[in-house]
Amino acid sequence: MAKPIILAVDDEPHVLNAVARDLQERYRGDYRIVKALSGQEALEAVQEFKRRGNAVALFVVDQRMPGMSGVELLTEAITFYPDAKRVLLTAYADTNAAIASINEVALDYYLMKPWDPPEEQLYPVLDDLLDGWAADVPVPYDGIRVAGTLWSPRSHAVKEFLARGQIPYQWLDIEKDDEARALVEASTGDRSVVPVLFFPDGTLLEDPDLHVLADKVGLRTPALKPFYDLIVIGAGPAGLAAAVYGASEGLRTVVVEREVPGGQAGTSARIENYLGFPQGIGGADLARRAATQARRLGAELLVAQEVTGVRLEGPYRIVTLDDGSELRCHALLIATGVTLRTLDVPGLEPLLGASVYYGAATSEASNYRDRDVLVVGGANSAGQGALFLSRFARSVTILVRKHSLRHSMSQYLIDQIERTPNIAVRPSTEISAVTGDARLETVTLVDRGAGESTTMPADAIFIFVGAVARSDLVADLVELDAAGFVLTGQDLIAGGRRPRGWHLQRDPLLMESSVPGIFAAGDVRHDVVRRVASAVGQGSVAVSAVHRYLETV
Numbered sequence: 414m415a416k417p418i419i420l421a422v423d424d425e426p427h428v429l430n431a432v433a434r435d436l437q438e439r440y441r442g443d444y445r446i447v448k449a450l451s452g453q454e455a456l457e458a459v460q461e462f463k464r465r466g467n468a469v470a471l472f473v474v475d476q477r478m479p480g481m482s483g484v485e486l487l488t489e490a491i492t493f494y495p496d497a498k499r500v501l502l503t504a505y506a507d508t509n510a511a512i513a514s515i516n517e518v519a520l521d522y523y524l525m526k527p528w529d530p531p532e533e534q535l536y537p538v539l540d541d542l543l544d545g546w547a548a549d550v551p552v553p554y555d556g557i558r559v560a561g562t563l564w565s566p567r568s569h570a571v572k573e574f575l576a577r578g579q580i581p582y583q584w585l586d587i588e589k590d591d592e593a594r595a596l597v598e599a600s601t602g603d604r605s606v607v608p609v610l611f612f613p614d615g616t617l618l619e620d621p622d623l624h625v626l627a628d629k630v631g632l633r634t635p636a637l638k639p640f641y642d643l644i645v646i647g648a649g650p651a652g653l654a655a656a657v658y659g660a661s662e663g664l665r666t667v668v669v670e671r672e673v674p675g676g677q678a679g680t681s682a683r684i685e686n687y688l689g690f691p692q693g694i695g696g697a698d699l700a701r702r703a704a705t706q707a708r709r710l711g712a713e714l715l716v717a718q719e720v721t722g723v724r725l726e727g728p729y730r731i732v733t734l735d736d737g738s739e740l741r742c743h744a745l746l747i748a749t750g751v752t753l754r755t756l757d758v759p760g761l762e763p764l765l766g767a768s769v770y771y772g773a774a775t776s777e778a779s780n781y782r783d784r785d786v787l788v789v790g791g792a793n794s795a796g797q798g799a800l801f802l803s804r805f806a807r808s809v810t811i812l813v814r815k816h817s818l819r820h821s822m823s824q825y826l827i828d829q830i831e832r833t834p835n836i837a838v839r840p841s842t843e844i845s846a847v848t849g850d851a852r853l854e855t856v857t858l859v860d861r862g863a864g865e866s867t868t869m870p871a872d873a874i875f876i877f878v879g880a881v882a883r884s885d886l887v888a889d890l891v892e893l894d895a896a897g898f899v900l901t902g903q904d905l906i907a908g909g910r911r912p913r914g915w916h917l918q919r920d921p922l923l924m925e926s927s928v929p930g931i932f933a934a935g936d937v938r939h940d941v942v943r944r945v946a947s948a949v950g951q952g953s954v955a956v957s958a959v960h961r962y963l964e965t966v
């Protein structure tokens with residue numbers, strides 16, 4: 414396969430040569446470096462790349478060029494390559510233009526000239542961007558291909574799993590692609606078995622169990638140690654933060670995740686309120702960075718492995734995995750988060766994964782290009798989902814039970830929604846019924862104020878309606894609040910009395926549950942702010958309590 418392209422553009426030949434030299438030095442093994450001396454020349458090159466079917470990974474573009482500025486060039490170029498990363502080369506005087514273009518052209522970075530030494534000023538930034546690009550862009554032909562139909566829940570589950578596991582794949586819709594349909598029929602003799610996954614080694618899997626798939630793509634690996642200082646259950650933001658802090662502070666740390674790293678945050682289209690990312694960050698990108706960081710610092714991550722039981726044996730906390738194996742530790746952190754609440758509407762259940770989705774806006778959005786979709790929910794996750802869908806769908810209608818979004822959604826999202834012409838908000842509205850055979854056809858909406866019903870056609874429903882604690886695993890072991898969230902620290906001291914069965918001469922530590930050595934962090938904890946930053950903060954702080962506990966065992 415042809416190497417993806419990095420396009421460098423600058424009107425000053427000596428600067429252009431210097432950029433190209435630095436790019437060649439580091440990236441020539443994996444990328445083709447192409448130079449252009451003007452915006453116009455660059456644009457012609459971009460059109461030629463598109464015709465030839467080349468991939469462009471990165472634009473490195475000077476802002477100050479006669480005829481066409483860097484931002485003007487990027488505005489045009491990204492219509493051909495919307496996934497390419499964008500870096501603007503600026504002089505000090507151009508800083509304002511660069512900051513403005515973060516929004517205008519979704520600039521990924523601006524670099525002040527000169528950038529010497531490149532090892533410090535250039536490569537770390539570009540490495541990060543190119544890693545992100547490579548992780549997001551599906552590999553054509555010589556990677557994994559998933560053949561299925563848009564309306565098959567199993568195809569949806571497999572795509573979601575691979576996407577969240579950062580496993581690149583090519584999607585083949587056998588209803589639209591004759592070649593793909595022929596490939597499935599020739600390989601399985603039956604076009605109704607979907608999805609069918611084709612691997613580069615020539616093997617295939619028909620409608621695989623996700624554990625089998627995880628084994629096949631190398632996601633499932635066994636634990637390396639017989640004993641850990643800290644076992645973390647759940648690799649959402651809380652669990653990943655605990656892994657980073659635990660491992661970096663010398664604890665033998667393992668994280669067990671039933672799916673792939675990222676948790677709810679990993680399904681978010683764009684997290685805009687997490688500190689340090691001025692242009693926001695995709696949830697999957699954040700998850701990938703955090704998992705890489707945790708591994709680099711020495712934590713083990715066991716993915717696609719579910720913890721099915723927790724028990725105590727004296728000072729040891731023992732977890733059982735879904736394959737029956739056991740891991741032992743001194744300190745256990747429950748970071749299992751929450752699961753999405755389901756919507757009880759007649760006709761909905763059979764359409765799940767086939768035009769009706771819980772969350773999942775990011776993986777399915779592009780399938781609803783020019784269609785009419787509904788988003789149910791009034792919180793931030795619904796707002797983000799709607800904004801992401803609006804980039805593809807003809808219309809997005811947000812259905813909210815309350816009479817306004819203001820009670821439940823951040824103002825920055827409300828502002829963006831108001832500025833987006835193809836999003837409409839229907840307050841005081843609920844779905845009372847849906848119809849559809851294999852895929853959604855109509856929805857019946859009820860206006861809660863007037864009590865009137867209307868039935869209308871719709872192509873898909875994306876549901877974001879709140880969350881339930883994932884604490885079943887430890888429900889018989891630790892104290893929970895009435896809604897099932899784990900009580901920790903001072904929340905366990907009712908009327909000045911320590912929890913029942915507590916035999917130590919100290920109060921439970923911060924984030925320690927009613928069982929010494931079992932801690933909880935993130936959304937699964939009682940009465941917390943359910944945000945990425947909050948989960949990350951709790952995961953990292955929990956580790957300091959773990960240290961204090963470990964001093965006593």
Ligand SMILES: Cc1cc2nc3c(=O)[nH]c(=O)nc-3n(C[C@H](O)[C@H](O)[C@H](O)COP(=O)(O)OP(=O)(O)OC[C@H]3O[C@@H](n4cnc5c(N)ncnc54)[C@H](O)[C@@H]3O)c2cc1C
Nearest residue numbers: 647649650651671676677678720750794935936943944945
């Ligand atoms: C669509 C969406 C968008 C959001 N957008 C934002 C945003 O923009 N900004 C913001 O601040 N917050 C946002 N949030 C909220 C934020 O994502 C959560 O508060 C945060 O992810 C909570 O982190 P956590 O680690 O506590 O739990 P989770 O993220 O829920 O992670 C828990 C993990 O534990 C795993 N797990 C559960 N049980 C087991 C088991 N038995 N064995 C092994 N693994 C298990 C789960 O698979 C999961 O990966 C959003 C949430 C959603 C759903």
